Amino acid sequence: xxxxxxxxxxxxxxxxxxxxxxxxxxxxxxxxxxxxxxxxxxxxxxxxxxxxxxxxxxxxxxxxxxxxxxxxxxxxxxxxxxxxxxxxxxxxxxxxxxxxxxxxxxxxxxxxxxxxxxxxxxxxxxxxxxxxxxxxxxxxxxxxxxxxxxxxxxxxxxxxxxxxxxxxxxxxxxxxxxxxxxxxxxxxxxxxxxxxxxxxxxxxxxxxxxxxxxxxxxxxxxxxxxxxxxxxxxxxxxxxxxxxxxxxxxxxxxxxxxxxxxxxx
Amino acid sequence: xxxxxxxxxxxxxxxxxxxxxxxxxxxxxxxxxxxxxxxxxxxxxxxxxxxxxxxxxxxxxxxxxxxxxxxxxxxxxxxxxxxxxxxxxxxxxxxxxxxxxxxxxxxxxxxxxxxxxxxxxxxxxxxxxxxxxxxxxxxxxxxxxxxxxxxxxxxxxxxxxxxxxxxxxxxxxxxxxxxxxxxxxxxxxxxxxxxxxxxxxxxxxxxxxxxxxxxxxxxxxxxxxxxxxxxxxxxxxxxxxxxxxxxxxxxxxxxxxxxxxxxxxxxxxxxxxxxxxxxxxxxxxxxxxxxxxxxxxxxxxxxxxxxxxxxxxxxxxxxxxxxxxxxxxxxxxxxxxxxxxxxxxxxxxxxxxx
Numbered sequence: 001x002x003x004x005x006x007x008x009x010x011x012x013x014x015x016x017x018x019x020x021x022x023x024x025x026x027x028x029x030x031x032x033x034x035x036x037x038x039x040x041x042x043x044x045x046x047x048x049x050x051x052x053x054x055x056x057x058x059x060x061x062x063x064x065x066x067x068x069x070x071x072x073x074x075x076x077x078x079x080x081x082x083x084x085x086x087x088x089x090x091x092x093x094x095x096x097x098x099x100x101x102x103x104x105x106x107x108x109x110x111x112x113x114x115x116x117x118x119x120x121x122x123x124x125x126x127x128x129x130x131x132x133x134x135x136x137x138x139x140x141x142x143x144x145x146x147x148x149x150x151x152x153x154x155x156x157x158x159x160x161x162x163x164x165x166x167x168x169x170x171x172x173x174x175x176x177x178x179x180x181x182x183x184x185x186x187x188x189x190x191x192x193x194x195x196x197x198x199x200x201x202x203x204x205x206x207x208x209x210x211x212x213x214x215x216x217x218x219x220x221x222x223x224x225x226x227x228x229x230x231x232x233x234x235x236x237x238x239x240x241x242x243x244x245x246x247x248x249x250x251x252x253x254x255x256x257x258x259x260x261x262x263x264x265x
Numbered sequence: 266x267x268x269x270x271x272x273x274x275x276x277x278x279x280x281x282x283x284x285x286x287x288x289x290x291x292x293x294x295x296x297x298x299x300x301x302x303x304x305x306x307x308x309x310x311x312x313x314x315x316x317x318x319x320x321x322x323x324x325x326x327x328x329x330x331x332x333x334x335x336x337x338x339x340x341x342x343x344x345x346x347x348x349x350x351x352x353x354x355x356x357x358x359x360x361x362x363x364x365x366x367x368x369x370x371x372x373x374x375x376x377x378x379x380x381x382x383x384x385x386x387x388x389x390x391x392x393x394x395x396x397x398x399x400x401x402x403x404x405x406x407x408x409x410x411x412x413x414x415x416x417x418x419x420x421x422x423x424x425x426x427x428x429x430x431x432x433x434x435x436x437x438x439x440x441x442x443x444x445x446x447x448x449x450x451x452x453x454x455x456x457x458x459x460x461x462x463x464x465x466x467x468x469x470x471x472x473x474x475x476x477x478x479x480x481x482x483x484x485x486x487x488x489x490x491x492x493x494x495x496x497x498x499x500x501x502x503x504x505x506x507x508x509x510x511x512x513x514x515x516x517x518x519x520x521x522x523x524x525x526x527x528x529x530x531x532x533x534x535x536x537x538x539x540x541x542x543x544x545x546x547x548x549x550x551x552x553x554x555x556x557x558x559x560x561x562x563x564x565x566x567x568x569x570x571x572x573x574x575x576x577x578x579x580x581x582x583x584x585x586x587x588x589x590x591x592x593x594x595x596x597x598x599x600x601x602x603x604x605x606x607x608x609x610x611x612x613x614x615x616x617x618x619x
Contacts, residue, residue: 082471086475086476087477098469098471098472099469100473102468111462112476114462115476121486125450125451125454135457174476178476
């Protein structure tokens with residue numbers, strides 16, 4: 001991270017302002033604000049139930065916060081559905097894997113290209129030259145992505161049959177295929193072994209470096225968070241208790257008390 | 266998918282399948298089959314119901330929306346075709362057929378609306394409305410039946426550019442052409458981006474939405490296209506098989522039959538629609554002839570026919586336990602085992618590492 005970056009960190013691209021979300025009487029997020037800067041890797045950490053995933057779901061449009069605004073590139077995302085948010089350039093992965101289980105790896109990644117395909121069903125049905133060209137070009141693009149993620153050898157396997165670690169990669173591939181400006185990664189490394197985690201980190205850093213994609217990721221492994229993130233937001237009981245570069249957050253007393261704890265040595 | 270495409274995105278085996286199917290349909294069958302019975306009682310209804318089953322596949326097998334009301338859309342298509350030919354002079358049959366499909370598609374969109382709110386078994390109950398509403402509407406308003414009081418209306422002759430297609434064989438040709446064209450269109454859609462959208466919605470709707478797919482558009486599109494196929498199938502069914510138009514022919518029983526065709530044939534496959542239709546349609550005929558030939562005279566005819574139904578039901582249960590993915594999967598397994606027996610070792614599909 002020391003050398004100059006291809007895409008230096010810029011202005012805020014995503015601004016979360018005073019978001020509150022509750023389910024009936026349960027408050028998931030209370031008055032939360034933070035900014036995500038262009039081209040940065042932003043980690044969201046916090047204990048289980050702190051509201052991290054709910055926060056991503058708000059940004060993504062799956063949940064609609066009762067209060068507050070989310071602003072993407074100076075445009076307020078107000079009461080809109082996930083498919084419109086996707087159109088505006090935010091893609092994501094899910095905590096418990098939300099893959100299309102009966103479809104092949106390549107088809108899963110191809111669904112991520114949907115926003116780049118404009119042929120309607122009649123053009124597809126009659127296989128017009130435009131539909132065929134579009135299909136071919138997007139297929140090539142997806143082949144590149146599966147090559148990049150080193151999952152080309154399983155491209156035709158239905159994802160439901162793959163082991164967990166590979167499914168995680170497919171999901172990342174699908175999110176990458178959208179070429180979104182912002183990727184929301186909900187625990188991309190959960191359930192992985194050290195080696196798989198290292199590989200996943202490599203992919204995330206490489207994507208960030210090569211395409212300048214802004215990343216917002218939820219992660220529990222503090223080692224990973226400290227290694228790859230530029231800034232960290234700490235949530236506890238739906239509130240922001242820390243926000244800043246990893247080193248700063250790590251030494252913050254409130255964060256240590258709530259989440260990190262003290263080493264026993 | 267990985268196999269090399271030869272022509273317009275089709276692989277060599279796709280084209281081979283098409284050529285074989287057309288040869289069988291247009292050369293082998295016409296030379297072998299000489300009796301009208303085979304055309305008018307087996308081949309024509311089989312192809313018509315296969316087309317309806319493709320419609321059911323699109324909405325249920327590909328988009329994962331449990332809809333039950335295919336026969337309602339078939340009725341809409343059949344009566345639309347009747348009225349179009351009756352009221353629009355010089356309308357060629359293919360145009361009337363396409364328009365009937367579009368009218369059925371409009372009903373499909375209307376009755377697909379509940380899918381935006383409810384899912385699963387509740388959606389099935391909601392879509393039943395289409396079945397009952399369409400039949401009720403046709404019965405209630407005399408205009409649809411041209412104020413015919415007898416209850417059964419004879420279908421008009423099929424005229425294509427002045428040439429009548431009235432013999433069973435000629436009708437069979439019409440059905441083969443329509444079914445072939447629509448099947449190819451369905452295959453194109455299911456393999457292309459349209460089908461991927463459907464399947465994405467089926468497998469994980471929230472993820473599909475997060476990838477920019479509009480659930481509203483995708484679901485209604487599937488309902489519309491499904492109803493289009495059912496509508497065309499219904500019109501063909503009425504004009505070439507029943508040769509009459511009566512709402513009773515499109516009752517809930519037919520909807521269930523089409524549902525079983527799709528489930529038995531294999532959800533999410535096009536060939537499953539044809540296999541399932543053949544099974545549901547032909548198996549009772551086979552059982553019937555076995556029953557009559559084996560026990561002729563020995564057992565009362567009513568007992569034989571009741572036993573047939575029991576055997577048929579038992580077979581469905583056994584089959585679903587043995588191969589829950591349907592007959593298309595069974596067919597695929599048979600093909601694979603034949604291939605592995607005859608193909609040289611190097612041409613076997615590589616065991617994929619996971």
